[in-house]
Structure formats: structure tokens, C-alpha cells
Amino acid sequence: MNLLEDRIRKDGILRSGDILIVDSFLNQQMDPDLFVLMAKEWKARFGDRHIDKILTVEASGIGLAIVAAQVFHLPCLFAKKSQSINLDGELYKATAASFTHKNVNTIIVPKKFLHEGDQILLIDDFLANGCALEALISIAEEAGAEICGIGVAVEKAFQPGGQKIRSRGYDLQSLAIVDSMTDNSITFQKNDWLTLEA
Numbered sequence: 001m002n003l004l005e006d007r008i009r010k011d012g013i014l015r016s017g018d019i020l021i022v023d024s025f026l027n028q029q030m031d032p033d034l035f036v037l038m039a040k041e042w043k044a045r046f047g048d049r050h051i052d053k054i055l056t057v058e059a060s061g062i063g064l065a066i067v068a069a070q071v072f073h074l075p076c077l078f079a080k081k082s083q084s085i086n087l088d089g090e091l092y093k094a095t096a097a098s099f100t101h102k103n104v105n106t107i108i109v110p111k112k113f114l115h116e117g118d119q120i121l122l123i124d125d126f127l128a129n130g131c132a133l134e135a136l137i138s139i140a141e142e143a144g145a146e147i148c149g150i151g152v153a154v155e156k157a158f159q160p161g162g163q164k165i166r167s168r169g170y171d172l173q174s175l176a177i178v179d180s181m182t183d184n185s186i187t188f189q190k191n192d193w194l195t196l197e198a
Contacts, residue, residue, distance in 0.1 A: 002175070002176060002188070002191055002192060002193055003034065003037055003038075003193065004034070004038060004153065004154070004175045004176040005176045005188050005191075007025055007031075007034060008020070008022060008154070008176055008186065009186070011024050011025055012186070014181055014182070014183055014184065014185075014186060015183070016183055018128075018156065018158075018159065018181060020154065020156070020178065020181060020186070022154065026060075026125060026153060026154070027060035027063075027125050027126075030063045032067065035063060035064055035067040036067055036071065037195070038064065038067075038068075038153060038175055039064070039067045039068040039070070039071035039072075040071055040195050041175055041193050041194060041195050042068055042071075042072075042121075042123070042151040042173065042175075043068075043071050043072060044193075044194040044195045045149070045151070045173045045194060046121055046148065046149045046151065046171075046173070047072075049119070049121075049148045049149065050119050050148070051072060051074060051119050051120070051121045051148050051149075052074065052075075052118045052119045052120065053069075053074050053075045053076070053077055053118060053119075053120060053121075054068055054069045054072065054074055054075070054076045054077065054120070054121050054122075054123055055076075055077050055078070055079070055109075055114070055120050055121070055122050055123070055136055055140065056076070056077075056078045056079070056122065056123045056124055056136075057078060057079040057081070057096070057107050057124065057132050057135070057136060058078050058079065058080055058081055059081075060124075060125040060126070061078065061123060061124040061125050061132075062076075062078050064123055064124070064125055064153060065078065065123040065124075068121075068123050068151065072121070074121075077109065077113050077114065079107040079108060079109045079135070079136060079139065080107065080108045080109075081105040081106070081107055081108075089110055089111060089112055090110070090111040090112075091108050091109065091110055091111060092108070092109045092110075092111055092114065092139040092142055092143060093106055093107070093108050093139075094106070094107055094134075094135035094136075094138040094139050094142075095107075095135060096131040096132045096134070096135035097129070097131040107132075107135050107136070107139070109139050109143075111143070114139070114140070114143040114145055115143060115144070115145065116143060116144030116145065117144065117145070117146070118140075118143065118144075118145040118146070119145070119146050119148050120140050120145045120146065120147050120148060121147075121148055121149050121150070121151065122136050122137070122140075122147060122149070122150040122151070123150075123151045123152075124136075124150075124151075124152050124153070125152070125153045125154065126152070126153065126154050126155075126156075127152040127154070127155040127156065127161045127162055127165075127172075127174060128156050128159045128161050129159055129160060129161045130160065130161025130162070130164045130165050131161075133150060133152075133161065133165055134164070134165070137165075137168075137170070147170060148171075149170075149171045149172075149173060150165065150170050150171065150172045150173065151173050151174075151175075152172065152173070152174040152175070153174070153175055153176065154174065154175070154176045154178065155172075155174035155176070155177045155178065156178045156181075157177050157178060157179050157189060158178070158179065158180055158181075162174065162177075174191070175191070175193070176188060176191065177189040177191050
């Protein structure tokens with residue numbers, strides 16, 4: 001059983017151009033009960049590791065990462081996509097192209113929040129081409145932090161992001177892996193949840 005796949009089948013909207021719209025429950029309007037179940041599933045997959053904090057990128061990843069941080073009892077840190085006057089001190093920066101927004105962002109994390117030796121769990125909502133995750137990995141590597149795992153809500157297996165991340169040796173755990181999409185059908189790779197809660 002996979003609760004996220006069931007929800008995508010029920011409420012997801014498919015569009016041409018490999019677009020999957022899940023804004024009614026994942027990344028615009030958010031379902032906190034579903035988020036808790038997703039966080040518990042990541043806890044089942046990554047809970048045996050020492051993790052110091054959870055890292056994501058704004059904006060859609062923040063809701064998921066905060067709920068995951070609560071379940072893991074860890075702080076949650078997010079990379080901003082723009083410089084602002086309240087960002088002071090030294091900064092880690094990396095660029096990331098957005099599949100959905102069709103632009104390139106510079107993501108920023110203050111150095112005071114990410115340190116050498118930190119054990120990091122990355123969390124994000126979508127994985128298509130992998131640019132956002134690669135930017136987070138770049139920042140973590142520059143900081144000397146160790147990535148203990150990567151949790152993604154929805155991965156599009158027919159786009160190269162997942163393969164690129166896994167080929168670098170990272171333990172990437174996506175809760176729903178889309179194998180193929182058309183305008184009116186979606187198929188998933190087999191990916192049962194470890195947790196039994198419904």
C-alpha cells in the first residue's frame with residue numbers, strides 16, 4: 001500500500017509536458033495529516049541513522065521538511081532563493097534550474113546554520129531533473145556536512161534526476177515514483193510503505 005500514490009491517483013491532475021499538479025494537497029494547499037504519514041515513512045526508512053538536522057529549499061519543500069523535522073525531533077533549515085536584507089554574515093550559495101518555473105535560482109544558506117560534520121537529511125517535494133537537490137548537495141559538501149539520506153515525496157523516474165543522484169552514491173528514498181505519465185494515465189514503480197498506519 002502506498003498512501004501518496006493513492007492520493008495522487010485521486011486528486012492529482014495530469015497535464016501535457018510531463019506536468020503533474022498536486023497543488024490541492026502537496027505544494028499549494030497542504031494536507032498536514034498526509035504530511036505526518038509521509039514523515040513517519042521517512043522515519044521508518046532513515047530513523048536508524050544519526051541525523052543532526054533536515055535541509056530543504058523554499059518554498060514547496062518547507063512544509064514537508066518542518067513536519068519531518070517534528071517527527072524526527074530535529075531542527076529544520078531551508079535554503080532561500082533570493083538574497084534579503086535579513087541574511088547577514090557569510091553564505092553558502094549554489095544555482096538551481098527549476099523544471100516547473102523555467103528559471104534559474106541562486107539558493108542561499110547562512111554558514112552559521114550549517115557546519116562541518118553536520119549529519120543532514122535532505123527533504124523535497126518533487127524530483128524531476130534533480131537541479132534543486134544537486135544545489136543542496138553542493139552546499140552541504142562545501143560546508144563539510146555529510147548527507148545521510150534524501151527523502152522526496154514524488155519522483156519522476158522518466159526524468160534524469162533520480163538516476164543522477166543515486167549514481168553519486170546517495171540513499172534517495174522517494175515515496176511515490178512515477179514511471180510514466182500521459183494526459184490521462186499515470187503508472188508508478190512498486191514502492192510499498194514500511195509503516196502500517198493509514
